[in-house]
Amino acid sequence: MRIIKYETPVPVTGSYDVVVCGGGPAGFIAAISAARSGARTALVEQYGFLGGMATAGLVAPLSVFTYNGEKVIGGIPWEFCERLQAMGGGLIENPLGNVAFEPELYKLCCQRMVLEAGVELYMHSYLCGCECQGGRIEAIFIDNKNGTEALEAKVFIDCTGDADLAHFASVPMQSGEGRPLQPMSSYFVLSGVDTSTPRLQQAMHHNRQGVNCQCEEIRSELLAHREEWGIPEFGGPWFCTTLQPGVVTVNMTRTAADATSAADLTRAECELREQVFKMEGVLKAHFPEFSNSYVSAVAVHAGIRETRRILGEHTITGEEYVSAFRYPDSISRGAHPIDIHVANGPAQNVTFLKTPAYVPYRALYAPGFPNLLVAGRCLSADKTAFASLRVQASCMGTGQAAGAAAAMAAAQDLPVDGIDLPALIDRLRDFGAIIPRFSQPPTP
Ligand SMILES: Cc1cc2nc3c(=O)[nH]c(=O)nc-3n(C[C@H](O)[C@H](O)[C@H](O)COP(=O)(O)OP(=O)(O)OC[C@H]3O[C@@H](n4cnc5c(N)ncnc54)[C@H](O)[C@@H]3O)c2cc1C
Secondary structure (H helix, E strand, O other), X not given: OOXXXXXXXXXXXXXXXXXXXXXOHHHHHHHHHHHHOOXXXXXXXXXXXXXXXXXXXXXOOEOOOEEOOEEOOOOHHHHHHXXXXXXXXXXXXXXXXXXXXXHHHHHHHHHHHXXXXXXXXXXXXXXXXXXXXXXXXXXXXXXXXXXXXXXEEEEEEEOOOOOHHHHXXXXXXXXXXXXXXXXXXXXXXXXXXXXXXXXXXHXXXXXXXXXXXXXXXXXXXXXXXXXOOOOOOOOXXXXXXXXXXXXXXXXOOOEOOOOOOHHHHHHHHHHHHHHXXXXXXXXXXXXXXXOOOEEEEEOOOXXXXXXXXXXXXXXXXXXXXXXXXXXXXXXXXXXXXXXXXXXXXXXXXXEOOOOOEEEEHXXXXXXXXXXXEEOHHHOOEOHHHHHHHOOHXXXXXXXXXXXXXXXXXXXXXXXXXXXXXXXXXXXXXXXXOOOOOOOXXXXX
Protein backbone atom coordinates (compact mmCIF):
# COMPACT_ATOMS: atom_id res chain seq x y z
CA MET A 1 0.00 0.00 0.00
CA ARG A 2 1.29 3.49 -0.85
CA ILE A 3 1.48 5.70 2.24
CA ILE A 4 1.05 9.49 2.12
CA LYS A 5 2.08 11.50 5.19
CA TYR A 6 -0.64 13.91 6.34
CA GLU A 7 0.36 16.40 9.01
CA THR A 8 -1.62 19.36 10.25
CA PRO A 9 -1.50 21.46 13.44
CA VAL A 10 -4.46 20.56 15.65
CA PRO A 11 -5.96 23.03 18.17
CA VAL A 12 -6.68 21.74 21.68
CA THR A 13 -10.27 22.88 22.09
CA GLY A 14 -11.14 21.26 25.41
CA SER A 15 -9.52 20.00 28.58
CA TYR A 16 -11.49 17.76 30.94
CA ASP A 17 -11.24 15.38 33.86
CA VAL A 18 -12.97 12.66 31.87
CA VAL A 19 -13.69 12.28 28.15
CA VAL A 20 -16.07 9.50 27.10
CA CYS A 21 -15.89 8.33 23.47
CA GLY A 22 -19.18 6.96 22.10
CA GLY A 23 -22.69 7.87 23.27
CA GLY A 24 -24.37 4.45 23.18
CA PRO A 25 -25.90 2.70 26.22
CA ALA A 26 -22.47 2.32 27.87
CA GLY A 27 -21.22 5.78 26.93
CA PHE A 28 -24.10 8.03 27.87
CA ILE A 29 -24.45 6.28 31.23
CA ALA A 30 -20.65 6.51 31.78
CA ALA A 31 -20.76 10.24 31.07
CA ILE A 32 -23.65 10.82 33.51
CA SER A 33 -21.92 8.71 36.14
CA ALA A 34 -18.62 10.60 35.79
CA ALA A 35 -20.32 14.00 35.83
CA ARG A 36 -22.49 13.13 38.86
CA SER A 37 -19.28 12.00 40.58
CA GLY A 38 -17.94 15.53 40.22
CA ALA A 39 -15.77 15.18 37.09
CA ARG A 40 -15.71 17.79 34.34
CA THR A 41 -16.88 15.47 31.60
CA ALA A 42 -17.18 15.53 27.80
CA LEU A 43 -18.96 13.02 25.58
CA VAL A 44 -17.97 12.52 21.93
CA GLU A 45 -20.47 10.98 19.52
CA GLN A 46 -20.35 10.58 15.74
CA TYR A 47 -24.12 11.07 15.26
CA GLY A 48 -26.39 13.98 16.17
CA PHE A 49 -28.15 11.92 18.83
CA LEU A 50 -27.30 9.47 21.61
CA GLY A 51 -28.28 5.85 22.21
CA GLY A 52 -25.90 3.95 19.92
CA MET A 53 -27.27 0.65 18.73
CA ALA A 54 -30.58 1.35 20.53
CA THR A 55 -31.33 4.38 18.36
CA ALA A 56 -28.96 4.36 15.36
CA GLY A 57 -29.44 0.60 15.13
CA LEU A 58 -33.11 0.52 16.30
CA VAL A 59 -32.08 -2.45 18.48
CA ALA A 60 -34.96 -3.27 20.84
CA PRO A 61 -35.76 -4.16 23.54
CA LEU A 62 -33.34 -3.01 26.19
CA SER A 63 -32.30 -6.30 27.84
CA VAL A 64 -32.22 -7.34 30.69
CA PHE A 65 -32.50 -5.75 34.12
CA THR A 66 -33.92 -8.58 36.22
CA TYR A 67 -33.53 -12.29 36.75
CA ASN A 68 -36.67 -14.16 37.81
CA GLY A 69 -38.08 -10.89 39.06
CA GLU A 70 -34.90 -9.96 41.01
CA LYS A 71 -33.40 -6.68 39.79
CA VAL A 72 -29.69 -7.05 39.00
CA ILE A 73 -28.84 -3.78 37.20
CA GLY A 74 -29.82 -0.67 39.13
CA GLY A 75 -28.77 2.94 39.59
CA ILE A 76 -28.53 5.37 36.67
CA PRO A 77 -29.47 2.74 34.03
CA TRP A 78 -32.69 1.92 35.89
CA GLU A 79 -33.39 5.61 36.50
CA PHE A 80 -33.16 6.04 32.71
CA CYS A 81 -35.71 3.25 32.14
CA GLU A 82 -38.16 4.65 34.67
CA ARG A 83 -37.80 8.13 33.26
CA LEU A 84 -38.28 6.86 29.70
CA GLN A 85 -41.42 5.02 30.82
CA ALA A 86 -42.72 8.15 32.57
CA MET A 87 -42.20 10.11 29.31
CA GLY A 88 -44.37 7.56 27.50
CA GLY A 89 -41.34 6.21 25.62
CA GLY A 90 -40.69 2.98 27.52
CA LEU A 91 -42.51 -0.12 28.68
CA ILE A 92 -40.87 -2.14 31.44
CA GLU A 93 -41.82 -5.75 30.72
CA ASN A 94 -42.03 -7.85 33.88
CA PRO A 95 -40.88 -10.30 35.11
CA LEU A 96 -37.98 -10.35 32.63
CA GLY A 97 -36.97 -6.71 33.00
CA ASN A 98 -36.75 -6.06 29.27
CA VAL A 99 -37.73 -2.55 28.26
CA ALA A 100 -39.54 -1.93 24.98
CA PHE A 101 -39.12 1.65 23.81
CA GLU A 102 -39.88 4.30 21.23
CA PRO A 103 -36.50 5.24 19.66
CA GLU A 104 -37.08 9.02 19.32
CA LEU A 105 -38.03 9.38 22.99
CA TYR A 106 -35.04 7.19 23.92
CA LYS A 107 -32.81 9.78 22.17
CA LEU A 108 -34.54 12.65 23.96
CA CYS A 109 -34.38 11.00 27.38
CA CYS A 110 -30.65 10.25 27.27
CA GLN A 111 -29.85 13.67 25.87
CA ARG A 112 -31.78 15.33 28.72
CA MET A 113 -30.08 13.24 31.40
CA VAL A 114 -26.61 13.86 29.95
CA LEU A 115 -27.13 17.63 29.70
CA GLU A 116 -28.73 17.85 33.14
CA ALA A 117 -25.65 16.14 34.59
CA GLY A 118 -23.52 18.95 33.11
CA VAL A 119 -21.77 16.86 30.46
CA GLU A 120 -20.35 18.80 27.49
CA LEU A 121 -21.52 17.15 24.30
CA TYR A 122 -19.51 16.91 21.09
CA MET A 123 -21.99 15.56 18.55
CA HIS A 124 -21.24 14.99 14.87
CA SER A 125 -17.67 14.43 16.04
CA TYR A 126 -15.78 11.34 14.95
CA LEU A 127 -12.94 9.98 17.09
CA CYS A 128 -10.09 9.51 14.61
CA GLY A 129 -6.93 9.06 16.68
CA CYS A 130 -5.06 9.85 19.86
CA GLU A 131 -1.75 11.19 21.12
CA CYS A 132 -0.02 8.77 23.51
CA GLN A 133 3.11 8.89 25.66
CA GLY A 134 3.86 5.27 26.39
CA GLY A 135 0.50 3.83 27.35
CA ARG A 136 -0.80 7.17 28.61
CA ILE A 137 -3.32 8.96 26.37
CA GLU A 138 -2.63 12.71 26.37
CA ALA A 139 -5.38 13.75 23.95
CA ILE A 140 -7.85 12.38 21.46
CA PHE A 141 -8.44 13.72 17.96
CA ILE A 142 -11.93 14.29 16.69
CA ASP A 143 -13.05 15.29 13.19
CA ASN A 144 -16.07 17.54 12.81
CA LYS A 145 -17.23 20.59 10.87
CA ASN A 146 -14.46 22.67 12.51
CA GLY A 147 -11.81 20.36 11.09
CA THR A 148 -9.67 18.25 13.41
CA GLU A 149 -9.67 19.15 17.12
CA ALA A 150 -7.89 17.68 20.14
CA LEU A 151 -9.51 17.06 23.53
CA GLU A 152 -7.33 16.49 26.59
CA ALA A 153 -8.41 14.61 29.70
CA LYS A 154 -7.00 13.01 32.79
CA VAL A 155 -8.95 9.82 32.06
CA PHE A 156 -10.60 8.55 28.86
CA ILE A 157 -13.38 5.98 28.58
CA ASP A 158 -13.78 4.01 25.37
CA CYS A 159 -17.46 3.25 24.76
CA THR A 160 -17.30 3.13 20.96
CA GLY A 161 -18.50 -0.47 20.87
CA ASP A 162 -15.60 -1.30 18.53
CA ALA A 163 -12.86 -0.28 21.01
CA ASP A 164 -11.70 2.40 18.54
CA LEU A 165 -9.82 4.45 21.14
CA ALA A 166 -8.13 1.39 22.66
CA HIS A 167 -7.17 0.33 19.13
CA PHE A 168 -5.67 3.76 18.34
CA ALA A 169 -3.74 3.58 21.64
CA SER A 170 -2.38 0.11 20.67
CA VAL A 171 -4.10 -1.76 23.50
CA PRO A 172 -3.79 -5.53 22.86
CA MET A 173 -7.10 -7.11 21.87
CA GLN A 174 -8.60 -10.55 22.54
CA SER A 175 -6.81 -13.02 20.31
CA GLY A 176 -8.82 -13.74 17.18
CA GLU A 177 -11.35 -11.20 18.52
CA GLY A 178 -13.94 -13.94 18.80
CA ARG A 179 -13.79 -15.09 15.18
CA PRO A 180 -15.91 -16.09 13.43
CA LEU A 181 -17.75 -12.97 14.55
CA GLN A 182 -21.46 -12.99 15.22
CA PRO A 183 -23.30 -11.67 12.14
CA MET A 184 -24.46 -8.11 11.56
CA SER A 185 -28.20 -7.40 11.21
CA SER A 186 -30.10 -4.30 10.12
CA TYR A 187 -33.26 -3.66 12.07
CA PHE A 188 -36.19 -2.06 10.31
CA VAL A 189 -39.55 -0.62 11.31
CA LEU A 190 -42.77 -1.85 9.75
CA SER A 191 -45.87 0.34 10.01
CA GLY A 192 -49.43 -0.57 8.98
CA VAL A 193 -49.14 -3.92 10.79
CA ASP A 194 -52.11 -5.66 12.41
CA THR A 195 -50.49 -5.99 15.83
CA SER A 196 -53.65 -7.39 17.45
CA THR A 197 -53.15 -11.08 16.55
CA PRO A 198 -52.23 -13.36 19.48
CA ARG A 199 -48.98 -14.55 17.89
CA LEU A 200 -47.80 -11.01 17.21
CA GLN A 201 -48.91 -9.78 20.63
CA GLN A 202 -46.83 -12.53 22.23
CA ALA A 203 -43.83 -11.96 19.94
CA MET A 204 -43.81 -8.16 20.46
CA HIS A 205 -43.55 -8.39 24.24
CA HIS A 206 -40.32 -9.97 25.42
CA ASN A 207 -41.46 -10.78 28.92
CA ARG A 208 -41.05 -14.52 29.43
CA GLN A 209 -38.13 -15.85 31.49
CA GLY A 210 -36.21 -18.78 29.97
CA VAL A 211 -37.88 -18.49 26.55
CA ASN A 212 -36.46 -17.31 23.22
CA CYS A 213 -38.74 -14.48 22.14
CA GLN A 214 -38.51 -15.15 18.40
CA CYS A 215 -41.83 -15.74 16.61
CA GLU A 216 -41.71 -19.54 16.25
CA GLU A 217 -44.76 -19.84 13.99
CA ILE A 218 -43.45 -17.43 11.40
CA ARG A 219 -39.92 -18.87 11.66
CA SER A 220 -41.15 -22.41 10.88
CA GLU A 221 -43.03 -21.16 7.83
CA LEU A 222 -40.01 -19.21 6.61
CA LEU A 223 -37.72 -22.23 7.05
CA ALA A 224 -40.21 -24.52 5.29
CA HIS A 225 -40.51 -22.20 2.25
CA ARG A 226 -37.01 -20.79 2.18
CA GLU A 227 -36.12 -21.75 -1.38
CA GLU A 228 -39.64 -21.35 -2.80
CA TRP A 229 -39.94 -17.78 -1.44
CA GLY A 230 -36.29 -16.89 -2.20
CA ILE A 231 -35.49 -15.97 1.40
CA PRO A 232 -31.87 -14.92 2.12
CA GLU A 233 -30.02 -15.75 5.37
CA PHE A 234 -32.22 -14.73 8.27
CA GLY A 235 -32.48 -14.94 12.04
CA GLY A 236 -35.53 -15.03 14.33
CA PRO A 237 -37.67 -13.24 13.32
CA TRP A 238 -37.94 -11.08 16.41
CA PHE A 239 -40.58 -8.37 16.59
CA CYS A 240 -40.74 -5.65 19.22
CA THR A 241 -43.34 -3.05 20.01
CA THR A 242 -42.40 0.62 19.66
CA LEU A 243 -45.47 1.42 21.84
CA GLN A 244 -47.22 2.89 18.78
CA PRO A 245 -50.25 1.11 17.35
CA GLY A 246 -49.61 -0.87 14.15
CA VAL A 247 -45.82 -0.50 14.37
CA VAL A 248 -43.12 -3.11 15.07
CA THR A 249 -39.35 -3.21 14.85
CA VAL A 250 -38.10 -6.27 13.01
CA ASN A 251 -34.85 -8.14 13.54
CA MET A 252 -34.33 -10.82 10.91
CA THR A 253 -31.70 -9.74 8.34
CA ARG A 254 -28.12 -10.96 8.70
CA THR A 255 -24.75 -11.15 7.04
CA ALA A 256 -21.30 -12.22 8.18
CA ALA A 257 -19.03 -9.15 8.27
CA ASP A 258 -16.34 -7.39 10.28
CA ALA A 259 -17.58 -3.90 11.12
CA THR A 260 -14.04 -2.67 11.84
CA SER A 261 -13.23 -3.01 8.13
CA ALA A 262 -14.61 -0.03 6.18
CA ALA A 263 -15.02 -2.14 3.04
CA ASP A 264 -16.81 -4.95 4.86
CA LEU A 265 -19.08 -2.52 6.68
CA THR A 266 -20.00 -0.81 3.39
CA ARG A 267 -20.79 -4.13 1.71
CA ALA A 268 -22.83 -5.26 4.73
CA GLU A 269 -24.89 -2.03 4.83
CA CYS A 270 -25.80 -2.40 1.14
CA GLU A 271 -26.58 -6.10 1.38
CA LEU A 272 -28.67 -5.69 4.54
CA ARG A 273 -30.72 -2.88 2.98
CA GLU A 274 -31.58 -5.20 0.08
CA GLN A 275 -32.55 -7.88 2.61
CA VAL A 276 -34.87 -5.48 4.49
CA PHE A 277 -37.05 -4.95 1.44
CA LYS A 278 -36.89 -8.60 0.47
CA MET A 279 -38.07 -9.61 3.96
CA GLU A 280 -40.79 -6.97 3.98
CA GLY A 281 -42.11 -8.43 0.70
CA VAL A 282 -42.09 -11.96 2.09
CA LEU A 283 -43.92 -10.96 5.30
CA LYS A 284 -46.46 -8.93 3.34
CA ALA A 285 -47.16 -11.72 0.84
CA HIS A 286 -47.46 -14.63 3.23
CA PHE A 287 -48.55 -13.46 6.70
CA PRO A 288 -51.92 -11.69 7.10
CA GLU A 289 -50.72 -9.35 9.89
CA PHE A 290 -48.39 -7.71 7.39
CA SER A 291 -50.64 -7.49 4.32
CA ASN A 292 -50.89 -3.67 4.59
CA SER A 293 -47.47 -3.06 6.11
CA TYR A 294 -44.65 -0.91 4.75
CA VAL A 295 -41.06 -0.08 5.73
CA SER A 296 -41.24 3.23 7.59
CA ALA A 297 -37.58 3.24 8.71
CA VAL A 298 -34.35 1.31 8.29
CA ALA A 299 -31.71 1.64 10.99
CA VAL A 300 -29.20 4.43 10.33
CA HIS A 301 -26.44 1.97 11.17
CA ALA A 302 -26.35 -1.80 10.63
CA GLY A 303 -26.54 -3.69 13.93
CA ILE A 304 -23.12 -4.82 15.15
CA ARG A 305 -23.08 -7.71 17.59
CA GLU A 306 -19.36 -8.25 17.99
CA THR A 307 -16.03 -6.68 17.03
CA ARG A 308 -12.90 -5.79 19.06
CA ARG A 309 -12.57 -6.38 22.79
CA ILE A 310 -9.57 -5.43 24.87
CA LEU A 311 -7.25 -7.91 26.51
CA GLY A 312 -7.82 -6.56 29.99
CA GLU A 313 -6.21 -7.04 33.37
CA HIS A 314 -8.75 -9.85 33.71
CA THR A 315 -10.71 -11.57 30.93
CA ILE A 316 -14.11 -12.85 32.03
CA THR A 317 -14.39 -16.47 30.93
CA GLY A 318 -17.59 -18.30 30.06
CA GLU A 319 -16.88 -20.74 32.87
CA GLU A 320 -16.63 -17.96 35.46
CA TYR A 321 -19.69 -16.29 34.02
CA VAL A 322 -22.10 -19.23 34.07
CA SER A 323 -20.94 -20.25 37.55
CA ALA A 324 -21.58 -16.67 38.77
CA PHE A 325 -17.99 -16.36 40.00
CA ARG A 326 -17.96 -13.72 42.75
CA TYR A 327 -14.95 -11.48 42.12
CA PRO A 328 -13.65 -9.33 44.98
CA ASP A 329 -13.88 -6.37 42.56
CA SER A 330 -17.40 -7.11 41.23
CA ILE A 331 -18.83 -3.81 39.96
CA SER A 332 -21.80 -4.91 37.89
CA ARG A 333 -23.92 -7.88 36.88
CA GLY A 334 -25.32 -9.73 33.89
CA ALA A 335 -28.52 -11.75 33.58
CA HIS A 336 -29.07 -12.22 29.86
CA PRO A 337 -28.65 -15.71 28.38
CA ILE A 338 -25.42 -16.57 26.57
CA ASP A 339 -26.70 -15.72 23.11
CA ILE A 340 -24.44 -16.63 20.17
CA HIS A 341 -25.77 -16.15 16.64
CA VAL A 342 -23.79 -18.24 14.16
CA ALA A 343 -21.92 -16.26 11.51
CA ASN A 344 -23.70 -17.96 8.60
CA GLY A 345 -27.22 -19.41 8.67
CA PRO A 346 -30.31 -18.99 10.83
CA ALA A 347 -28.96 -20.80 13.94
CA GLN A 348 -28.55 -19.28 17.38
CA ASN A 349 -27.03 -20.99 20.44
CA VAL A 350 -28.77 -19.86 23.60
CA THR A 351 -27.83 -20.96 27.12
CA PHE A 352 -30.02 -19.64 29.91
CA LEU A 353 -28.18 -18.67 33.10
CA LYS A 354 -28.95 -20.53 36.31
CA THR A 355 -28.04 -17.48 38.35
CA PRO A 356 -27.09 -13.87 37.49
CA ALA A 357 -23.37 -13.31 36.82
CA TYR A 358 -20.80 -10.75 38.00
CA VAL A 359 -18.41 -8.39 36.21
CA PRO A 360 -15.02 -7.51 37.74
CA TYR A 361 -13.58 -3.99 37.53
CA ARG A 362 -10.36 -5.50 36.11
CA ALA A 363 -12.21 -6.33 32.85
CA LEU A 364 -12.52 -2.57 32.19
CA TYR A 365 -8.82 -1.72 31.83
CA ALA A 366 -5.63 -3.13 30.32
CA PRO A 367 -2.25 -3.35 32.05
CA GLY A 368 0.10 -0.54 31.00
CA PHE A 369 -2.66 1.93 30.05
CA PRO A 370 -3.04 4.02 33.22
CA ASN A 371 -5.71 6.47 32.07
CA LEU A 372 -7.96 4.37 29.86
CA LEU A 373 -11.13 2.54 30.86
CA VAL A 374 -13.56 0.77 28.56
CA ALA A 375 -17.22 -0.14 28.99
CA GLY A 376 -19.97 -1.84 27.03
CA ARG A 377 -19.05 -4.06 24.12
CA CYS A 378 -15.30 -3.36 24.33
CA LEU A 379 -14.77 -4.98 27.74
CA SER A 380 -12.42 -7.91 28.34
CA ALA A 381 -14.47 -11.08 28.06
CA ASP A 382 -14.19 -14.27 26.08
CA LYS A 383 -16.68 -15.03 23.33
CA THR A 384 -19.03 -16.91 25.66
CA ALA A 385 -19.23 -14.40 28.51
CA PHE A 386 -19.41 -11.56 26.00
CA ALA A 387 -22.41 -13.18 24.31
CA SER A 388 -24.41 -12.36 27.42
CA LEU A 389 -22.72 -9.12 28.48
CA ARG A 390 -23.23 -7.45 25.08
CA VAL A 391 -26.85 -6.51 25.83
CA GLN A 392 -27.78 -2.96 26.71
CA ALA A 393 -28.49 -3.26 30.43
CA SER A 394 -25.13 -4.95 31.04
CA CYS A 395 -23.39 -2.33 28.88
CA MET A 396 -25.05 0.39 30.94
CA GLY A 397 -23.94 -1.32 34.16
CA THR A 398 -20.30 -1.32 33.08
CA GLY A 399 -20.67 2.27 31.84
CA GLN A 400 -21.92 3.33 35.27
CA ALA A 401 -18.89 1.69 36.92
CA ALA A 402 -16.37 3.10 34.42
CA GLY A 403 -17.75 6.64 34.81
CA ALA A 404 -17.51 6.61 38.60
CA ALA A 405 -14.05 4.99 38.51
CA ALA A 406 -12.74 7.51 35.97
CA ALA A 407 -13.96 10.40 38.10
CA MET A 408 -12.18 8.97 41.16
CA ALA A 409 -8.93 8.40 39.25
CA ALA A 410 -9.08 11.94 37.82
CA ALA A 411 -9.84 13.56 41.19
CA GLN A 412 -6.94 11.84 42.92
CA ASP A 413 -4.47 11.77 39.99
CA LEU A 414 -4.32 8.00 40.23
CA PRO A 415 -3.96 5.35 37.54
CA VAL A 416 -7.21 3.54 36.89
CA ASP A 417 -5.86 0.39 38.57
CA GLY A 418 -4.86 2.39 41.67
CA ILE A 419 -8.20 3.69 42.89
CA ASP A 420 -9.77 2.69 46.20
CA LEU A 421 -12.00 -0.24 45.19
CA PRO A 422 -14.22 -0.31 48.30
CA ALA A 423 -14.81 3.43 47.78
CA LEU A 424 -15.78 2.78 44.14
CA ILE A 425 -18.20 0.05 45.15
CA ASP A 426 -19.69 2.33 47.84
CA ARG A 427 -20.20 5.07 45.25
CA LEU A 428 -21.86 2.64 42.85
CA ARG A 429 -24.15 1.39 45.63
CA ASP A 430 -25.01 5.02 46.43
CA PHE A 431 -26.08 5.39 42.78
CA GLY A 432 -28.29 2.31 43.26
CA ALA A 433 -26.10 -0.30 41.56
CA ILE A 434 -26.88 -3.79 42.80
CA ILE A 435 -23.60 -5.16 44.06
CA PRO A 436 -24.37 -7.69 46.79
CA ARG A 437 -22.55 -7.72 50.09
CA PHE A 438 -21.42 -11.34 50.05
CA SER A 439 -22.30 -13.18 53.26
CA GLN A 440 -19.28 -15.37 52.57
CA PRO A 441 -15.97 -14.27 51.06
CA PRO A 442 -16.02 -13.91 47.25
CA THR A 443 -15.17 -16.99 45.19
CA PRO A 444 -11.42 -17.59 45.58
C1 LIG B 1 -28.99 -7.42 15.73
C2 LIG B 1 -28.78 -7.09 17.17
C3 LIG B 1 -29.72 -7.47 18.09
C4 LIG B 1 -29.55 -7.15 19.44
N1 LIG B 1 -30.55 -7.44 20.32
C5 LIG B 1 -30.47 -6.92 21.55
C6 LIG B 1 -31.59 -7.01 22.43
O1 LIG B 1 -32.62 -7.59 22.10
N2 LIG B 1 -31.47 -6.42 23.65
C7 LIG B 1 -30.34 -5.76 24.04
O2 LIG B 1 -30.31 -5.19 25.13
N3 LIG B 1 -29.27 -5.69 23.24
C8 LIG B 1 -29.32 -6.23 22.02
N4 LIG B 1 -28.24 -6.11 21.18
C9 LIG B 1 -26.93 -5.64 21.70
C10 LIG B 1 -26.84 -4.15 22.01
O3 LIG B 1 -27.65 -3.38 21.20
C11 LIG B 1 -25.41 -3.65 21.90
O4 LIG B 1 -24.46 -4.62 22.21
C12 LIG B 1 -25.23 -2.45 22.82
O5 LIG B 1 -25.98 -1.38 22.31
C13 LIG B 1 -23.77 -2.05 22.95
O6 LIG B 1 -23.69 -0.85 23.65
P1 LIG B 1 -22.37 0.03 23.59
O7 LIG B 1 -22.67 1.31 24.25
O8 LIG B 1 -21.22 -0.78 24.07
O9 LIG B 1 -22.09 0.25 22.03
P2 LIG B 1 -23.00 0.90 20.90
O10 LIG B 1 -24.45 0.75 21.20
O11 LIG B 1 -22.48 0.34 19.62
O12 LIG B 1 -22.63 2.44 20.98
C14 LIG B 1 -21.40 2.94 20.53
C15 LIG B 1 -21.54 4.44 20.28
O13 LIG B 1 -20.28 4.95 19.92
C16 LIG B 1 -20.40 5.76 18.74
N5 LIG B 1 -19.13 5.63 18.02
C17 LIG B 1 -18.56 4.50 17.56
N6 LIG B 1 -17.36 4.76 17.00
C18 LIG B 1 -17.19 6.11 17.11
C19 LIG B 1 -16.14 6.99 16.72
N7 LIG B 1 -15.02 6.54 16.14
N8 LIG B 1 -16.28 8.31 16.98
C20 LIG B 1 -17.40 8.78 17.59
N9 LIG B 1 -18.43 7.98 17.98
C21 LIG B 1 -18.31 6.66 17.74
C22 LIG B 1 -21.57 5.14 18.00
O14 LIG B 1 -22.18 6.04 17.10
C23 LIG B 1 -22.50 4.75 19.16
O15 LIG B 1 -23.32 5.82 19.54
C24 LIG B 1 -28.37 -6.46 19.84
C25 LIG B 1 -27.42 -6.08 18.90
C26 LIG B 1 -27.62 -6.39 17.58
C27 LIG B 1 -26.60 -5.93 16.58
